[in-house]
Amino acid sequence: MTLTHLNARGEAHMVDVADKAESRREARARGTVRMLPATLALLVEGGLPKGDVLATARIAGIQAAKRTHELIPLCHALALSKVTVEFEIDVDDSCVHVESSCRLNGRTGVEMEALTAVSVACLTLYDMCKAVDKGMTIDDVRLEAKSGGRSGDWRREVDARPAGMIASHAPAEGELNDGAEPAGRQTIANADGSPVGEDMSRAIDEPRGKAGGDCEGVITVRFLAELRERLGCETLTLPLGDLGTRDVAGVKRALAAADARFEVLDGKRVLVAHNQVMAGEGTAVNAADEIAFFPPVTGG
Amino acid sequence: MTIQIKIQPEPFDAGERQRQLLRSRTDTGAVVSFTGLVRDFNERPEVQALSLEHFPGMTETALRQIAEEARQRWALQAVTIIHRIGRLAPGDGIVLVQVASAHRRAAFEACDFIMDILKTRAPFWKKEHTSSGDYWVSERQSDHEDAGRWEYR
Numbered sequence: 221m222t223l224t225h226l227n228a229r230g231e232a233h234m235v236d237v238a239d240k241a242e243s244r245r246e247a248r249a250r251g252t253v254r255m256l257p258a259t260l261a262l263l264v265e266g267g268l269p270k271g272d273v274l275a276t277a278r279i280a281g282i283q284a285a286k287r288t289h290e291l292i293p294l295c296h297a298l299a300l301s302k303v304t305v306e307f308e309i310d311v312d313d314s315c316v317h318v319e320s321s322c323r324l325n326g327r328t329g330v331e332m333e334a335l336t337a338v339s340v341a342c343l344t345l346y347d348m349c350k351a352v353d354k355g356m357t358i359d360d361v362r363l364e365a366k367s368g369g370r371s372g373d374w375r376r377e378v379d380a381r382p383a384g385m386i387a388s389h390a391p392a393e394g395e396l397n398d399g400a401e402p403a404g405r406q407t408i409a410n411a412d413g414s415p416v417g418e419d420m421s422r423a424i425d426e427p428r429g430k431a432g433g434d435c436e437g438v439i440t441v442r443f444l445a446e447l448r449e450r451l452g453c454e455t456l457t458l459p460l461g462d463l464g465t466r467d468v469a470g471v472k473r474a475l476a477a478a479d480a481r482f483e484v485l486d487g488k489r490v491l492v493a494h495n496q497v498m499a500g501e502g503t504a505v506n507a508a509d510e511i512a513f514f515p516p517v518t519g520g
Numbered sequence: 521m522t523i524q525i526k527i528q529p530e531p532f533d534a535g536e537r538q539r540q541l542l543r544s545r546t547d548t549g550a551v552v553s554f555t556g557l558v559r560d561f562n563e564r565p566e567v568q569a570l571s572l573e574h575f576p577g578m579t580e581t582a583l584r585q586i587a588e589e590a591r592q593r594w595a596l597q598a599v600t601i602i603h604r605i606g607r608l609a610p611g612d613g614i615v616l617v618q619v620a621s622a623h624r625r626a627a628f629e630a631c632d633f634i635m636d637i638l639k640t641r642a643p644f645w646k647k648e649h650t651s652s653g654d655y656w657v658s659e660r661q662s663d664h665e666d667a668g669r670w671e672y673r
Binding site: 445515 | 574577581615635638639646647652656659
């Protein structure tokens, strides 16, 4: 597997598509805007100060798809044959699901167009509703399916995020997002509305049943800086019973077994701290310990 | 020896810190003060800002330990380490290290040592915001070579 936007020297370049065969290309992406039930009710009734929210967001999404090449540096300008942006009002979860489909006969995929349409439609929803609800969150922007082209068809399996994921996405103390929301409302939930944290411990618990974890306790695993962003995961808990060996190496193996994405932890440039002291592969791990993985430090 | 460690989003005033370091003592013969600043170019040009993340809880311990190591190697009277976190702009101070000693050699070397070890051991990470996007700063081999000069562990 190679990254087609990087040349042999690792520099970014635009892929030459002149010699690629034309084929029918389609992509579908989704995202979710979560809001207070009262906000959703206003949106449905058309009672928001900026007017018809969904019609505006739809046009914004379609316009954005057409201008993707102006936003994403190495994207080609495409003559899209179809762009749709649809909304589903989800009263149970108090959110709006946004879905976009893009299509063309051409030489490049349209995933970026579909993702851009969803992103901008979500942002427009936010903009239209922010007067009454600043705590809204834009979640789960993702590609659902694509077809055509050399890499063939692809469809999202139920949920391709790391199984052991996510107690919270809150920025770590000291990571300042300028103008960020106060860390008040971190509504992170699965599609079924259950908090992601619970789903996470289920996911790691299930393969072994209830046996070990409960009576032996758990450890907390943290990911920092670039590693947190790459894994999409800040903290998770791991039952001690899941560890083959009660050491840092055992933690890495248990995480990799739960989700292949955690295999990156075995990289040479991943550092580890045990209860906030630099540690190594052989460092012993006990109940209630905290293991933190992070990239090489770059302070000073 | 007095050790002062601070991790803060606010700017620091090197002159004021140095006055505090020396307050009520007359046995000091030398103070070395190092300030690290945000450059407007790094791996990419046009760095517009920098976000510094750290590992709360571990950071302070790590800095204190570095100061302790310095004290074991040189005869020092006081060490101050202040590291900023959060969003910084080009020209802003990131880190301040001040070392007081009876004689200059110890102060120079200890300050150099503290910065070298801090760069490779203290849990801080920089993300640069440039006109061509945001990216995490990667480690430098030269920093490891610098730290290696001290045969530190």
